[in-house]
Amino acid sequence: MQTAGASRPVEVRIDRKVFHGANGGEVEAVRGLDLSIAAGSLTALIGPSGCGKTTTLRILGGLDHDYDGSVSVGPETRIGYVFQEPRLLPWRSVDQNVRLVLDDPDAVDLTAIYGRLGISDMGRRFPGELSLGLARRVSIARALAIRPEILLLDEPSASLDETTAQRMRALILDVWQADRPTTVLVTHNIREAIQLADRLVLLAPRPGRMIGDVAIDRPQDARDTAFIETLREDLIRRFPETIA
Numbered sequence: 001m002q003t004a005g006a007s008r009p010v011e012v013r014i015d016r017k018v019f020h021g022a023n024g025g026e027v028e029a030v031r032g033l034d035l036s037i038a039a040g041s042l043t044a045l046i047g048p049s050g051c052g053k054t055t056t057l058r059i060l061g062g063l064d065h066d067y068d069g070s071v072s073v074g075p076e077t078r079i080g081y082v083f084q085e086p087r088l089l090p091w092r093s094v095d096q097n098v099r100l101v102l103d104d105p106d107a108v109d110l111t112a113i114y115g116r117l118g119i120s121d122m123g124r125r126f127p128g129e130l131s132l133g134l135a136r137r138v139s140i141a142r143a144l145a146i147r148p149e150i151l152l153l154d155e156p157s158a159s160l161d162e163t164t165a166q167r168m169r170a171l172i173l174d175v176w177q178a179d180r181p182t183t184v185l186v187t188h189n190i191r192e193a194i195q196l197a198d199r200l201v202l203l204a205p206r207p208g209r210m211i212g213d214v215a216i217d218r219p220q221d222a223r224d225t226a227f228i229e230t231l232r233e234d235l236i237r238r239f240p241e242t243i244a
């Protein structure tokens with residue numbers, strides 16, 4: 001069995017990423033981003049809509065090669081990608097959806113992953129029967145099934161009610177602490193980022209660029225509401241253009 005967790009940092013340099021519109025116009029989605037992401041860390045990319053978070057994540061995950069720059073992730077690296085939309089095949093059961101990504105679908109014991117995500121009794125259900133929160137958990141299980149060295153999460157709590165979002169955050173922390181994949185979380189929720197991440201990378205739009213890089217030393221289980229609010233207010237003061 002391959003071991004989980006990563007041993008090398010991820011180096012990502014995006015000198016420039018441009019999208020070309022149908023009418024010949026250009027959108028400079030990311031400019032001059034240069035990051036070294038420590039192995040086993042949990043980094044949050046934060047910023048307002050359009051600042052290039054998803055674009056950066058897609059480049060990191062090898063889903064977009066059309067940019068100027070480089071990413072140090074080799075083709076053999078196991079990357080788990082959790083898209084904002086769960087992207088489950090509606091005609092396959094939950095268990096079949098998760099196993100679809102495996103080279104040898106029947107050989108892998110997913111009991112622990114299903115248990116950790118609270119979906120142990122969902123295997124025979126179909127995506128149409130699931131709430132968005134449950135479908136997201138299934139999509140996280142699919143990302144974990146390959147025992148990823150790198151885990152990329154795009155807005156995992158978006159469109160969830162606050163109770164479900166909070167449960168999702170606890171699950172993400174649990175999943176990260178279990179195997180320590182190098183994790184990058186995209187969010188525009190600053191409280192979520194402070195609650196979960198050990199590093200905040202702040203982006204601003206037009207063009208998408210990095211304007212702040214903040215380490216959080218305090219362990220996640222010691223981050224109470226007062227700590228989160230104090231740091232949030234400090235960040236709003238320091239980076240008013242990216243945190244509303």
Ligand SMILES: Nc1ncnc2c1ncn2[C@@H]1O[C@H](COP(=O)(O)OP(=O)(O)OP(=O)(O)O)[C@@H](O)[C@H]1O
Binds near residue numbers: 019028052188208
């Ligand atoms: N396929 C595309 N074609 C044209 N422009 C695009 C495309 N994808 C993204 N863009 C543009 O690139 C910029 C960055 O988009 P991106 O989706 O990375 O931002 P984001 O920070 O993830 O935003 P959101 O929080 O709304 O998802 C935006 O101006 C967006 O409109």
